[in-house]
Amino acid sequence: MLSTVLPYLLSGISVGGQYALIAIGYTMVYGILRLINFAHGDVFMVAGILMVYITASGAPLYVSIPLVLVTTALIGFAIERVAYKPLRSAPRMSIMISAIGVSYTLQNLVLYITGGLNQFYPSIPFISDTVTIGTTSTRMVTIVTPILTLLLVIALVMLINHTKIGMAMRAVSKDFETSRLMGIKINSVISVTFVIGSFLAAVGSILYFTNYSTVIQTSGSMPGLKAFVAAVFGGIGSVPGAVVGAFIIGICENLIKGLDTILVKAGISTKMFGFTTFSDAFTFALLIIILIVKPTGLFGEKQTDKV
Amino acid sequence: MNTDSLTAKPRKKLDRATVIAIGVIFAIYALAFVLEQVIPSTSMLFTVLKKGATYALVAVSMNLLNGFTGLFSLGQAGFMLIGAYTYAVFTIPVAQRMSVYQYYNGGVIQFTLPVLVAIALAGVFAALFAFLIGLPVLRLKSDYLAIATLGFAEIIRAIFQWDKLGVVTNGSNLLRLFPTFNDFNIKDASGNVTLHLSTLIPFLIAGVCILFIVMLINSSYGRAFKAIRDDETAAEAMGINLPRHKMIAFCTSSFFAGVGGAMLAMYQNSVQAKYFTTSMTYEILLIVVIGGIGSVTGSCISSFLFVACSEWWLRFLDQEQTINGWQVPLLRNGFRLVVFSLIIMAVVLFFRKGIMGTRELPDLFRRRKPSGKGGAKA
Numbered sequence: 199m200l201s202t203v204l205p206y207l208l209s210g211i212s213v214g215g216q217y218a219l220i221a222i223g224y225t226m227v228y229g230i231l232r233l234i235n236f237a238h239g240d241v242f243m244v245a246g247i248l249m250v251y252i253t254a255s256g257a258p259l260y261v262s263i264p265l266v267l268v269t270t271a272l273i274g275f276a277i278e279r280v281a282y283k284p285l286r287s288a289p290r291m292s293i294m295i296s297a298i299g300v301s302y303t304l305q306n307l308v309l310y311i312t313g314g315l316n317q318f319y320p321s322i323p324f325i326s327d328t329v330t331i332g333t334t335s336t337r338m339v340t341i342v343t344p345i346l347t348l349l350l351v352i353a354l355v356m357l358i359n360h361t362k363i364g365m366a367m368r369a370v371s372k373d374f375e376t377s378r379l380m381g382i383k384i385n386s387v388i389s390v391t392f393v394i395g396s397f398l399a400a401v402g403s404i405l406y407f408t409n410y411s412t413v414i415q416t417s418g419s420m421p422g423l424k425a426f427v428a429a430v431f432g433g434i435g436s437v438p439g440a441v442v443g444a445f446i447i448g449i450c451e452n453l454i455k456g457l458d459t460i461l462v463k464a465g466i467s468t469k470m471f472g473f474t475t476f477s478d479a480f481t482f483a484l485l486i487i488i489l490i491v492k493p494t495g496l497f498g499e500k501q502t503d504k505v
Numbered sequence: 506m507n508t509d510s511l512t513a514k515p516r517k518k519l520d521r522a523t524v525i526a527i528g529v530i531f532a533i534y535a536l537a538f539v540l541e542q543v544i545p546s547t548s549m550l551f552t553v554l555k556k557g558a559t560y561a562l563v564a565v566s567m568n569l570l571n572g573f574t575g576l577f578s579l580g581q582a583g584f585m586l587i588g589a590y591t592y593a594v595f596t597i598p599v600a601q602r603m604s605v606y607q608y609y610n611g612g613v614i615q616f617t618l619p620v621l622v623a624i625a626l627a628g629v630f631a632a633l634f635a636f637l638i639g640l641p642v643l644r645l646k647s648d649y650l651a652i653a654t655l656g657f658a659e660i661i662r663a664i665f666q667w668d669k670l671g672v673v674t675n676g677s678n679l680l681r682l683f684p685t686f687n688d689f690n691i692k693d694a695s696g697n698v699t700l701h702l703s704t705l706i707p708f709l710i711a712g713v714c715i716l717f718i719v720m721l722i723n724s725s726y727g728r729a730f731k732a733i734r735d736d737e738t739a740a741e742a743m744g745i746n747l748p749r750h751k752m753i754a755f756c757t758s759s760f761f762a763g764v765g766g767a768m769l770a771m772y773q774n775s776v777q778a779k780y781f782t783t784s785m786t787y788e789i790l791l792i793v794v795i796g797g798i799g800s801v802t803g804s805c806i807s808s809f810l811f812v813a814c815s816e817w818w819l820r821f822l823d824q825e826q827t828i829n830g831w832q833v834p835l836l837r838n839g840f841r842l843v844v845f846s847l848i849i850m851a852v853v854l855f856f857r858k859g860i861m862g863t864r865e866l867p868d869l870f871r872r873r874k875p876s877g878k879g880g881a882k883a
């Protein structure tokens with residue numbers, strides 16, 4: 199039984215960690231701007247494309263990985279300055295539409311550059327290696343992801359709770375106008391939020407695409423949407439909530455993918471139901487249930503955790 | 506325009522501007538009919554007109570929700586999918602079902618409905634789903650509503666691709682061989698077209714539906730919708746039943762999105778669930794924004810502009826070109842979409858009112874001199 203479930207569980211934990219890294223970007227931006235940054239999933243995809251192109255230009259890994267992280271952070275910063283800052287006083291719907299426009303633009307730009315072809319993600323030594331756990335063989339990235347995710351989240355929570363900029367972030371998310379009156383530089387706080395979010399999305403993209411091995415202009419939308427659901431599930435605005443939500447969604451999604459096989463091997467059923475089709479739909483069903491039952495999410499009310 | 510509907514007396518005479526607007530719309534219909542008889546039917550123009558009419562209907566239905574009722578819904582592609590599938594499933598000729606449903610032994614539905622009935626049914630099914638979805642979802646506010654409806658659209662897409670429902674939906678395979686717009690052309694015995702109607706018919710379907718939406722917007726329901734958009738609490742205090750009116754707007758919008766989906770199926774000649782993605786909804790939302798959130802005329806004009814730009818006018822950007830031996834840089838496959846998205850971003854950032862703002866066609870003839878360009882209302 200365990201040997202049947204284990205591979206799905208492992209890939210669930212791994213994908214969950216990758217979703218978590220994206221979800222943090224959503225939850226932080228929402229906490230401060232009350233904006234669903236629809237372009238965030240595409241920033242994640244752009245990070246993947248950057249890695250492909252930088253590696254193809256011959257740069258060694260110790261150059262390409264930092265370069266990808268920094269460039270993605272800069273792209274996140276630039277998007278905020280160009281597309282969201284001019285709309286700060288506009289109705290929320292306008293900013294959301296602008297975010298959708300950015301997402302559309304990024305996808306089309308990548309389509310133009312790549313010609314719409316699948317790009318093969320470079321394999322990174324160590325995390326692409328195969329390891330065997332029990333009877334299951336998997337890639338090193340499966341083990342690295344949750345550890346790295348937890349380390350980054352701890353670092354982020356430390357940043358939010360124990361530094362000056364973190365304090366400013368918490369203040370802005372509590373009350374935008376008052377914190378401006380208190381002399382907090384709103385624009386730099388928002389920029390830092392976007393830089394952190396994009397940086398984490400870039401880390402997530404390295405782990406995610408090592409697993410999936412190809413990148414195309416639409417690769418970002420599904421993980422992006424799921425990470426957003428994870429953020430809502432955990433209580434939007436809360437970093438630990440987003441992480442917990444992401445792990446739950448990643449694990450459930452992969453278990454559903456394997457549900458047919460698991461049921462058959464456990465002797466519960468004898469035929470395949472084709473549940474795999476619903477692995478994406480499940481995420482959204484979960485979203486709708488949580489929105490109706492507990493709209494603030496799992497950790498939504500803990501104000502202290504809000505970014 | 507609202508000021509006179511608020512002080513409406515029974516049997517008010519149409520004012521001059523409205524009469525001109527109606528005249529312009531009739532002229533456009535007549536022009537579409539004449540052009541179709543004169544210009545060869547392979548021209549890009551008709552592709553644009555047919556798809557434009559389809560998108561106009563869907564965009565107006567989305568505008569009813571987002572622009573007039575203030576409900577930010579992103580489920581449009583899902584309702585279009587229901588409409589498209591309903592239409593296709595019920596109109597494939599029985600004789601062809603064996604070849605369409607080749608993996609499902611001909612499917613379970615072994616009858617065919619008339620085209621117009623199937624189109625109406627497409628709307629009804631979409632509205633029915635909208636009712637079921639609306640019961641829980643419409644309680645949510647702004648962005649939560651957006652993300653929940655988006656989620657539902659994804660779930661619907663998954664359900665329609667499910668193998669177990671393949672006997673009805675053909676699983677993830679194509680549905681095809683159902684009547685399309687071209688089947689409206691009147692042919693003589695030898696199969697030559699004697700009267701082209703394949704553009705006029707979509708115009709008529711979309712026109713009737715949009716007329717209904719306009720009438721709804723100008724009725725007491727429409728005024729209630731606008732009140733909800735402007736201030737929910739105040740609207741409720743004035744005695745407007747929020748859940749009921751939101752549900753009416755949601756179901757009406759979905760009904761016409763379903764009809765639009767059926768029209769899209771007829772335009773495309775085939776239906777496959779995997780194309781009704783979130784990006785389709787985004788595209789329609791961007792059309793609404795470009796036209797002006799809260800303007801039916803704007804949505805119509807921008808649908809035609811959007812389709813014409815993406816299918817026709819900007820096509821040259823996708824081809825490499827050489828002028829006097831000088832290779833024009835950047836031009837290659839996909840550049841059109843980049844230019845296109847930049848234009849859209851410019852509209853979103855700098856021309857937030859869109860083409861029409863909240864004005865309608867008659868308003869163009871009212872305040873100043875007519876600007877010359879009318880724009881289709883269908």
